[in-house]
Structures are given as C-alpha cells and as structure tokens.
Amino acid sequence: MFGRSLRLACIASSLITKWNAYVFLRLLPSGPKYLSTIYTAAIIYIISFLLNRTAAFPKRSPKSKIVDAFISLIGGSYSSRYPLFSWLGAFITLLAPLCCLDFVYRTHLLLPESDLHFSRVGWVTNGTANLLIRKPDLKDLVLSYGPVSDERTTIQLPPASFDSDYTIPIQLENLLPDTVYHYQLNGNITGSFTTRRNHNALDKFTILSSSCLEPGWPYNPLDHPLAVKGFTHLDTIVKKMDKKPEAMLFLGDFIYSDLPAPASDYTTSYYRELYRQVYASPSWTPLLRSIPWIHMFDDHEIINDFSPDSSLESTRMFENAMEPYISYQGSVNPPPLNPSQPTYFSHEMGKVSFFILDNRSYRSTPAKRPGSNSTAGYGERSMLGQQQLKAVKDWIELQGRKEGRLLVLVSGVPVTRNWSEGRDELDSWAGYLDEREIILGELWSIGGAVIISGDRHEHATTLLPPPKDSAYPYSSAVIEFSTSPLSFFHLPWTREYVAHPPTDLPIHHQWKGDSRFGVFDFDTSGEQPQVHFELIVDGEKEWEYDWVKGKSVDIPAII
Template sequence: MTRHTTRRILTQGKIKSEASLSMDDIDKRLGSYHDPKACILDNECGVDSLSSRNGVPLRANAPLRTSPHAQDCYRVRHFSRDVLHLSSTSLWIVPIKYQCSPRCFSHFIWDLFAKPRVSKLHGITAQHSCLFRCLDFVHRAHVLHPLESLTFSRTGFVDSTSARIVFRNPGAQDPLQLIYTNPARPATKGIDVALLTEDSDYTGTIELTGLNPGTRYVYNISGGLAGSFTTSAESLKKFTVISTSCQKPFYPYSPLSHSLAIPGLSHLARYVESAPPEFILFLGDFIYSDLPTQIEPLTTKYYRQLYRQIYASPSWTRTLRDLPWIHIFDDHEFINDYHPGIAGGEDIYTSAMSPFEDYQGAANPPRSDSDRRKKYTQFRRGDASFFVLDTRTYRATPPAKADGGSGRRSMLGTEQLQELLVWITNEKGWKVIVSGVPMTRNWSEGSDEMDSWAGYLEERQVIFEALWRVGGGVIISGDRHEHATVKFSPPHPHPASHTIIEFSTSPLSFFYQPFLREYVSHDETIFNLPQGASKFGQLTFDSSDEKTWIVGFELVVDGEKVWHYNHSWKRM
C-alpha cells in the first residue's frame, strides 16, 4: 500500500522534516532505525495515527509535562528522559511504553501545535500579560504611593491608667496639641506636642497618664486627626486577645484591586466590630522589605515608605485604629532570616530600627529600663503576665542544618534570657510568652528550619524546664504562614497539668503553602491547618473559677471561624 501525504518521520535518534513521502520511502529512510518501537505521525489523519511500526498503540507510563527550550523549541519530559521534542522544523519522539490509547497523547500534541501561528500569538500575549501583572504587583504601590503627605493616628499600648497614641502629620507648621476627654464628663485636657520633624518621618507618640480604669476617651489632634480608646478594667477575670503576623498589601493579586488593600485587615475589622478584644498582638512581618523582591536598597527612607504604605491602606477602619496594638518585629522588618551576623547586619539593623521605633516601638508597653536597644518588654493584664520576646537583636548565628539545633547558642542573649527566667519564677498567674518565631520544632527539616527555635534547642529547653517547674505556660507565636496548636508535656516528675501549650497563627494577609510543606511531628500536635491566606486567632483568658483556669482559642481563616479549643490549667 502506498499513501502520499505530508509526514514527519519520527524515529529514535533521527530528526527529519519531510513531505510527500510514500510508505516505501519511509521504510528506506528508517534504515537501521527500522525498529518496532519507531513511530510515525500522519498529519493527514489528524495526528491520531501515533503508533508503533507494527501497529501496536503507544502509551505514556506517566504524566508528561512541557518546558520551554531554546530556539523556539519545546520538550516533553518523561521523568528524566526527553520523549517529545518539538520545534518549527522537527519533531522527535523517543518511544515510551506500549499499550496505549493514542488519542489522549495525540490530542495533547494537536491542541498545542495544530495552529502554530495562532498558538504562538496566544503564547506571546500570555507571556506579555504575565510580565505586566508581575511588574504591576511588584511596582505599582512603590511608584504610585510614596505617601510623603500621609496623616494618620492609631492607638498603641493601653492599660488601666495610661494610653499611647501614635500619629503622623507632615504638614504641621506649629507645635500640635492633643485634646482628650471622657464623653461622659465634659471636662477636657490638653497636651502640647513638640514640632514633628523629618528625623522621625513626621511621626510622634504621646503617652496619656492619670486616666480612669474601664473608661472610653476620645481625642483630637490639631490638624484634623481624631480617635478614641478605652482603658482596661482594674480587675479582669475574663478578657480576649487577638494574635497574628505577616501581611502584604495587594495580595492576592488582582489588577482591579487597590495596590495597598490588605484583605486580612478587612476580615479582622469585621470580626472585632461587635466584640473588640482587650488588645491585638502583631508578631512581626508587618512590612516586607524583600518580598516578592527587594526593589530598593535597604535604607531608612525605603523602610519608612513601607510603613506609610501599610498605614495608608484602605482596609483600615476606625475601629481597628482605635484598638490597642502591640508590635514586635521579625525578620522581614529587616531582611529575610535576619540575624546580627548576616552580611551588613549592623547597617541593616540601624536603617530598619529607626522607622520601627517611630511607627511601632514607641507605642509598645514601657521597657524594663532606659536602655533603648531593649525591645523586649513585659506587662500584666488581669491574671496573666506577658513577656514579649525580641528574637532577632541578640541571636547568635544560626547553626548549620547538620547540627540539628544542638549546641550552646542563644536566640535571646544572656541578659534577656536571665530576665525571662526571673519573670517565670516571680510572676503569678498565667505566664504568657510572646515569640515572633514558633517554639515548636514541627515546622522543620526544611531550608529555614534553623531560623526558628529548632536552631536553638538547648536554650529552648532551659525555658521549658523553668515553665514546667512553676506549672506550665502559654506561648503565642506567628511567622510560619500556618496555624498549629502544639503541646509540650512535662517530663517526670512534673504533673501532666504543667503542660506548655503553643498557639502559632499566621499570616494575617499573605500566601500559604498547601504543597511542598515541611511538617514533622517532633512535638504533640493538637491541630494544624496550613490553608488560608488570612489567619488570626482569638485567645480568651478566663480565671473566674478559682481552681481551674481556661484559655480558649478560636481560629479564624479567611473571615470564617473554623476551630475552637479550650485548654484548662489547674492552679498550683
């Protein structure tokens, strides 16, 4: 039988492009490659004639994937072997396995290449669209929103008799005045504010003292800024705290979205509207200096712009700005996996810390002494005592992964660790440790394992043993873009009631990793959930029962309540 048509010879080893060949011509051309596995592709038959020379259909024994190759050429890979090589002048099939329905594979080829000009146009259009979207995601906010003239105010740390207010007003020509009052009592008080300067990026923090417990106050700052706050009750037996970390504006990306929108803030705003928490703990990565890419040198000017962009987000509501916020930093306030030993570490720290202090740190709870380099702090609320760690400033260089985290290295530094141990021993009631990175090792055995407490296991053990001796404790952490509730049960002879429990929750608004995850159960996992681009947790501390105190935890994912857990603590 002789059939003439436009064909491409497909052999194992030879690459040819031919036209108007008879079957006899093909047999001659095959020569030494006349192998039962050698394939021919007949375009006249709509590519459905993909088969071996002896008529046995071929089957791929695993899914195929395409990847771009040089010179307008594509390869389909089967594991490590090329099985299909396509270009404008040649087609090459290295035969795979027998026993196939050829239609599936041939339709795959046909869909991609039956109309090469149209497909190429579509490909170019798709490539340009993808490039535009990437550039838009990375650069739009930076180009369109430098926000030199931004004005805002927000509430920082509040207790029963004092409150801290952060504000920015670059247009003020004269010293400002803050006036505050209790609406139930018309008398007002005023505080003069020093002239704001470029040295602080025109920000200021005011501390109001001598306030009444459990009282709502409103304030006005000359220049048009206004807000309110509520002082803490004097004796609290039940209160709530929200914890989260990690946010990136304009994520998930949509070309129609505002480039400063933060969807997680919108979820949080709706959640707190009806029942405001006592305060919000934001555990770091409030800004991202280097994701998705670092677009400017790491200067103070660059860090300031990142803070302004966050505070200019349309996702903020007045309710969120009026709630008390406590902020700590993690690595992305500096650069990914920051520690002092990193290349240029001291310069990076200096450039980043001034903006952090102006926008965040000055409104945090008062420090234990006048050392301004100390960013860790402690405070009480009801029957709970909180120690907010600084896990970046003093940490030793992380170990090599092969060390497995063993060795006498410190994340906290000698002085901070000693203050923490004294606090654990002396404080009464709940001991709540706030850490930017998780204490659990369960997120481990991956590329960044040693950046967490998994790289400082001996120091972690010292902290755990101190907590087990006094009845256990609560750890609140973020960083990993997942949620996990984990228990650290005490060894003998401590009773089981001395368990340490950790609630680690993030991100408020950024990516999560449903695939290629790194989770190994070194510690006892109560619950783990990676899914969700927005996650925060609400903790309820209830000490109304004299014998059994309860910490309740509610996990909110993408605006929905998805999990609740109660941890009871028998009082010593």
C-alpha cells in the same frame, strides 16, 4: 524542521512564562525563585514568536486547523492562518511578566505615601494611653481628647521631625478606667480608644494574635495595591464580639522588605516607605485603629532569616531597619524592661502576665542543617542573649509564684520544633534547643504556661510536656498556639509540620488559607486560669479549643 523547533520553543516559553507568573502572583510570591525564570522565558518567547512569523506552515486538515487555532491562543505561537488568535495569545503571554513588574514596583514608584497622615493606638492601661500620630505638614500640632460627654483636654505636641519620619508618640495620662475616649488632631485626624478596666475587674478579657502581612496579596490588578484582606477579616470578627479586644499582639513581619522582591536598596528610607504603605492601606477601619496594637519585629522587617553578625553589612542593615521599627511600632509599646535593651518587655492584664520576646537582636548564628529529617539545634547557642534570658527567668520566678497567675510567653518564631521539614527549620527555636529546654523547665516548674507565636504561615497547637523522668507532672505541660499569617501566602504544596514525640505533641494543625489569626479569651475568675482559643481562617472560625492550667491534655491520635 526549523519551523517546528521554533514553534515548540514558542509554546514552551509561553507556558513557562504564564505558569511561573501565576505561581508568583497567586500562590508563592518568592521573587528570587521565580522572577528570573519568568523574564528569561518571556525574552525567549518574544524572539521565537517573531521568528516563528517567517516560518512556512504545511496545509492542515479541518481538525488540525482547530488544534492550530487553540495552540495559537493558549500556547502563544504564531499562525498566519489565525493572526488574531496569535496576537491575542501573545498579549496574554506578555501580560504575565508585566503583571509581575506591576506587583513588585507599582507601590514603590507610584505610592511611596510620603505625605501620609494617620494615627493609631498603642499600649493602653486603665489610666494611660499611647498614641502614634504622623502629620508631616504642620508645626503647630494641637491634640484634643476626652470622653464624649465631658469637656475636652487640649495639649500642644512637639513638632514632627524627619528623624522619626514625622511620627510622634504621645502618652495621655490621668484617664478614667473603662471609658471610651475620642481624640482629634488639628481638625482632620480623629480616632478613639477605650481604657482598660481596673486590675481587679479584669478577670475575663480577649486578645488577638497573628503576624505577617503584605498589602496587595494575592495580586489582582483591579484591587487597590495596598489593600490588606486580613484587615477586612479582622474587622468582621471584631464587630461580632460583645466587647472589643484588649489588645492585638502582632508578632512580626508587619512589612516584607524582601518579598515579593526588594524594590530598592535596604536603606532607612526604604524601610520607612514600607511602614507608610501598610498604614496607608484603605483596609484600615476606625474599629481596627481603635484597638491597642502591640508589636514585635521579626526577620522580614530586616531581611529573611536575619541573625546579627559582626559584619559591617549586617550591622548597617539592622540599624537601617530598627529606626523605622521604633518610630512606627516600638515607640508606643509597653515600656521596656531594660533601657539598654529596649526591644523586649512584659506587661500584665489582670492576673495574666505577658512577656514579649525579641527573637532577633541578640541571637547567635543558627546551626547549619546537615541533612534532611534532622534537627541540629543543640549546643551553646542563644536565641535571647544573656540579659534577656535572665529577664525571662526572673519574670517566671516573680510572676509564676503568685496565686492564680497565668503566664503567657510571646515569641515571634515557633517554640515547637515540629516544623522540621523546611529549609529554615533552625531559624526557629528548633535551632536553639538547649536554651529552649531551660525556658520550658522554668515554665514546667510553675505548673504550666501558654506560648503564643507566629511566623510560619500555618497554625499549630502543640503540647510541650515535661519528660517522663522529670520532677514535674504531665499536667504542668506548656501549650503553644502558633498562628499566622494575618494576610499573606500559605505554602500550596509543601507540608513541613511533623510530630516529634514525646517532646512536641500536635493537638491541631491547619495550613490552608491566606488569612489566619487567633482569638484568646482569658478567664482567671476561678481557681485554675483557663484560655478559650478560636482559630479564624479567611474570616471563618475553623477550630476552637479550651485549655486549663494544671489539667492534663488528651492528645488526638494524629501522631
């Protein structure tokens, strides 16, 4: 009886270890949820396997011997009759927790990328370009740049400083519009960018949008641990375009400080390392580096579901995370609207005006969800803070009244409340519905607008129409395209997106796939601005949609 109990414990702990490791490494990399189970089961397995070696085995029939061999190999239990199968089964079982350790700690221990040299393109206009350069080993930095056929301009750069992790933001001025420029720094950092067409010629253009990436996902010990498959898909799609996108809007979670599991304390040094690792990825191509990337941060640049509070721990964590974000991302974004609150900004491309929200720095603590199937986001809570909300309203009033103008509000978290079945529903705008109503009312008043968002590792296109008893026609509805992740997990078995008519009407929902981004083709050449949207999933076009400002939208019968 004791021997049978040992064998059952050995088999059960082996299967638990391997199944949970598979989920953690390939489906849902949530360390806090799985790692303790994996490690505990692995320890139980080792003890039961070793004790199992001393247990006596009764005589077996030929058929039972086959079963015994199978259990030894698959279940990981010990059999004196089949020691080779037993030890092979044990090796497979113990390989699972070792792979988990490798996934969590290999890059932290072996690839901190302290000596990383790289450059990237930030905000670009028809006459200026922002570049970010990191080169920690030289003091005399000389940058030369110019069109291919013209003489190069040479400038001396300030020395790189440890205070910014040796990153240097540069703004190049007095550039020619619609021109390809090449640049070179001290002979071994090179790159290119294309300046924008003049304002009156920019009636048709393309941008990309997504959020959320993690190098090395899904885990494969044979792949480079910093490879980003989403970059490969992005590069493939851009190569097929007739003209390069004007920008890539990346809406947060460029790094994950807490997933698959934190590999260090949440220090400034740790956050810097995570940015370096993404920029050290071999998946970056010269084409991707030549696209202007515009960034906003979200919670995982700090910690999951972050909202500021008055505690010393929260303040210190936010400060530790923001310096690396500013150094690697924000320093080459468009200029801020408010120098005292530098993390939100607006910019224009032709007749399209964008406002990129900071959804984290100024938010009130979200409400607690009282139970399932409920939305508890009403009350005097603010996602944006007083000054940012006023800036959004001023932007809508100023830009929205201009003839032929299209407004695009860019939010790191979804504006729709249709992701209502998850535990973090109220982390999105569903937790701030009164303030959401204020902003939607302003957008309805100008005849409608587009919202671009990310965060949820799914895609949903959702219509947000005005109430039937409002002063605004149905055709002034706002449409939201929420798309992510660029390269990370999707939820394999939980569906959280549920319609909330009549306020939040689903047009399309897609959840399968570990890479997802949107391609937006804007056209303001006619009387009514319009947007053609394409959803790219794992490198293939999954869905497309056309939206015209002021035109009523037919809702599919999926609600």
